[in-house]
Amino acid sequence: MLAIYKREVRSYFQSMVGCVFVAFLIAFTGIYFMAYNLTAGYPYFSYTLSGTLIVFIVGIPLITMRSFSEERKNKTDQLLLTAPVSLWKVVLGKYLAMVTITAVPCVIYLNSECDLLCVPINH
Numbered sequence: 001m002l003a004i005y006k007r008e009v010r011s012y013f014q015s016m017v018g019c020v021f022v023a024f025l026i027a028f029t030g031i032y033f034m035a036y037n038l039t040a041g042y043p044y045f046s047y048t049l050s051g052t053l054i055v056f057i058v059g060i061p062l063i064t065m066r067s068f069s070e071e072r073k074n075k076t077d078q079l080l081l082t083a084p085v086s087l088w089k090v091v092l093g094k095y096l097a098m099v100t101i102t103a104v105p106c107v108i109y110l111n112s113e114c115d116l117l118c119v120p121i122n123h
Contacts, residue, residue, distance in 0.1 A: 001085065004093030008067060009100055018101050021063060025105040028055055049109070056102070064098055 012018030033048045071077040080090050 001089040001093040004090055005096050008094055008097030012097070012101055017063065017066060021059060021101065022104050025055055025059065026108060028052060029109065060098065060102060063101060067094055
């Protein structure tokens, strides 16, 4: 399972799909943040995150379908299915790789929000 996870994460970031997905998600969230929070004056970052949910709804199935289509294109799906690893470990390894790809922008969001909230106030 760990080998499948490492291979999936490595393949996403070596083929630029993961980097482009992360960059698009961060750029879309930045534009949404500017529109909601800076222009309209809403004080909560949760409005921005709920607005970017549509990108997650569309993006996650796209990168997941890419994972399975790459397996089929490279003819490595037969190797995975006949490997001495159970099917649930294969699925779990691929799922955790997708969660990692999706968690990278979320960590960046949380880091930027923490930077905004942790600004010391000088009296």
